[in-house]
């Protein structure tokens with residue numbers, strides 16, 4: 654209640670203006686807008702897998718399926734553009750953005766604002782839709798395609814060749830969780846692998862680089878914070894500036910930039926995403 658009054662009075666706006674000028678805390682490098690909540694896959698290495706909080710899945714494990722109202726997506730893009738942001742935008746968080754039929758219209762709008770559209774996909778929608786591949790080729794500057802099903806090198810190379818034949822202008826990169834699996838909270842894999850305690854001593858710069866907006870407007874601190882546990886704010890209720898240049902966000906980000914900073918926060922103190930990746934093909 655008090656927070657809502659302070660927002661209405663413009664207190665956070667004023668704080669953001671002051672902190673932006675006095676702290677030299679830079680604008681984010683990556684903006685992610687989670688245009689819709691769902692994914693057509695259910696991968697063991699993904700933080701969605703064990704979620705029963707109602708963010709990605711309900712108590713019974715059924716998917717939450719919802720999306721950001723269209724006008725809110727445009728407003729967020731406009732705000733970023735007005736702030737002079739020229740970096741990377743993605744239209745997903747822990748979701749498959751190409752399931753959203755509005756993707757092309759948002760992509761074209763981002764391009765019209767001279768922003769850089771990057772994307773990650775599991776590729777399933779594209780495999781069924783050659784016309785969409787053609788439309789997106791060049792519209793997306795950089796596309797990371799997850800190769801999740803291959804069992805050996807030959808199968809992997811066949812998949813890579815397939816995708817290279819579909820995209821000629823977009824830069825392609827392949828994410829390979831069978832061989833290079835990041836340990837992420839919420840994933841089944843998190844509980845199955847050996848953790849390296851030293852990983853908890855490493856600095857983390859994600860909060861300094863990433864502005865991540867979940868489908869309901871809540872802002873995550875980092876890729877590992879889909880639950881928005883740090884309570885940074887809601888981008889439908891506050892401006893991006895107010896949230897990014899808030900005292901709370903800057904303080905957390907600066908703490909985590911230092912070695913050992915992870916120990917200051919419960920979520921970070923169990924975060925092993927910086928340790929060496931797991932080769933699950935060799936384990937099987």
Ligand code: SF4
Pocket residue numbers: 857858859860874875876877878909915920921922924925926
């Ligand atoms: S250390 Fe904290 S801020 Fe960094 S990725 Fe892990 S949970 Fe996020």
